[in-house]
Amino acid sequence: MTGNDNSSKFSRRTLLKAGAVIGTAQIASPFVQMARASDVVKIGVDNPATGTYAALGKNEHIGMQMAADQINAKGGILGRKVELLFEDSTSGDAGVAVQKARKLIDRDQVDFLIGNINSALAQAIANVANEKGVFHVVPGGHTDSVTGSNCHWNTFRVCNTTQTEANAVASALVKKAGKKWYYLTPDYAFGHTLQAGLEAAGKKLGVTKVGGDLTPLGTTDFSSYLIKAQAANPDVIIFLQAGDDAVNALKQAVQFGLDKRFHLAGAQQELEVLWGLPPEARVGTWVFEWYWKQAKVTGVDAFVAEARKRSGGHVPTARTYFGHTSIWTCALAAQKAGSLDAVKMAKAMQDFQLPPEVSMMPDGAYYRGGQNQMIGDLYVGHAQSKGSDDPDDLFVVDQVVDGRKVSPTLAETMCHQDWPHA
Template sequence: MGDHAAIGNPQRRTILKAAVATGILQIAAPFVTKAYGEEPIKFGLDNPLTGTYAELGKNEQIGCELAIEQINAKGGILGRPVQLVVEDSTSADTGTAVQKARKLIARDKVDFLLGNVNSAMALAIGQVSNELRTLHIVTGGHTDAVTGTDCHWNVFRVCNTTRMETNSVARLLFEKYGKKWFFITPDYAFGHTLQQGFEASLKTYGGTGVGAALAPLGTSDYSPYLIKAQAANPDVVLFLTAGDDAVNSLKQAVQFGLDKRFHIAGAQQELEVLEGLPPNARIGTWVFEWYWNQPNVPHVAEFVAVIKKRAGRVPTARHWFGYVAVWTVALVANQEKTLDAVKLAKALEGFKLPPEVGLMPDTPFYRAGDHQLMPNLYVGHAVEKGSAPEDLFHVDSVVKGSEAALPVSQTGCTMKWS
């Protein structure tokens, strides 16, 4: 796949010092003194800080940092302070991501691994973490194989599978907008499995795929693919792109006038993308994995306020991914009173997130058998302008993850505890 991600220094590395977050949570000072005399527990984040997915990776990092600070404010993990060690995987160089994962585990001696946004990288570093027997939470890599055919006992995932995303929206698209679909697909694991999921839905509902265009990661000119989509004369053009690629492809689709002839849609959509688009390109039917405007859900307003104070903006699903990943480990480690990866992995099977971490109507839980989080999915449509400057998505329905997901028996996951 193409790589325009080598911008800046790929060796970029930052460490979040173990520090108490002022104004978030308060604890007794004597406990802080005791905890900070202990060897810190380290989380290693292997995520893109440059390239197509840089903004997504950085927002996941902000979510991780907030969780780290809150955990330290509550006494750390097992009475020890917590640190975050961050490496830039780049957005498209899987070899670099693997190298950084090995460095984090073998040299920096992190206790837990987090990442990656890029699905191919999530798969690759999952192999590394499994080899080195390190508990690993995949934050934002969606391809099905992470908790499917390439599942590992030590790997858990916060974000949805691509099949969960396609299943949650496919029937609506078929029944409301038509049965002939064309795909604009990023040419790597994430895009491939999204397209496969939609094609499975077409088969189920009796629809037709009228063509597909595979675009390299980091494509700037989508005109050849848009011309191909236009010639296919579909009912729906499905944009499976993400990050900067989604901004470029959707912006150019509107310039071509595709939205005047066909319904624009997809599966995963992100607030970062909608914010990057001109208002007239904020169109289409999509799936959000978490949304900040949930007025009747406990603790969401507090989370939004803390992120806004910290980052100067409302949180996105990426902030939530990072936040949930770190808190998941802290909660289960303090519950089980151990850092042993196998014991923690066993305890995470069926583990439920508390409301202040789950931040959604139903209770997210990690499914035993494939280690996939079962959250809510938010199906709706993009809007030019909502109730607030960053309210750019209208939630039409909320789908339970357990209803959108394939049964474990159909995921291809065979868990080996060795």
């Protein structure tokens, strides 16, 4: 890794105590000597560069390129240089995303496939990757089915399931806001499962749903929805939008003065959204899936420093982290399997503990066997109008939640993988 990474100085005893001997050795030790320049490992990226999720896609791409550069500096994947091939999936057109996935696999002959931010597109891409038998990593599409009822042996996911996010933040929402919730939910897979997750988690805490609305992806005027939410007189208005939709919804809610009467909050929140909001609209209780301000967590300082160089001085976001982890997942799978065979790589990643320089979380992270879902920490807290010592510090972490404690059990996910060559 770059910057102040000291992984190469770890003793074997230290690594054993950390439970990361294999993974850290793969990072700290040089990879196989780089082969000839024309012999490359192609990683196809099918992710949004336009539309509602363009800003999120941009930061995921920055993280992906950071990882590719780090891997190449260490000798590549199995001695071959890593090459990233980017395709714009759009933010909401599953047909385009599927077409781009097939192009990357059939014409460009990629060895790995990455995508998508939009949950519906992520699931569609996963189905194509499974049909073609290609190792696939979902960086930031959260809907439960991807590693649940429609999981595949070859698809791995970095970001959390919506149920895990809901479980992590529900008690904080009750404590900070109350038990009468009104939902504003994006009308597609991500929003549907996130609301369902919150309803399930809230039910255990005595929460009552007093109403809700489904909002189309790309909505710019939320006034009619906000008027209905106000009339329901909830304790909290739950905003489940992401990207530009979240910016528009929260900005208009504050313009309406709803923050003076209700708690404006939700589940998943991201720096890209907080950057897009005026200071007065940076309010509420949320959960981040990764946050850049983590003292004494291995690899974070170097990651932040490198991201600032590539992002005009901005810190990395959870999206930068998702992209970075996705590419490293490909490299680590091939390295452990000693092969680019998708089945061998997928088998090698069952219950795989990520090296600390990749996981960059206090409790570490691993891919749960039988589901291929990464499980790590979540960061529950509240937004703030501005940081005291850094303009990018717009979130206060009140609690780091170990994902092992809030993730559904393997049985509850309903994931049943159909492995080839059984």
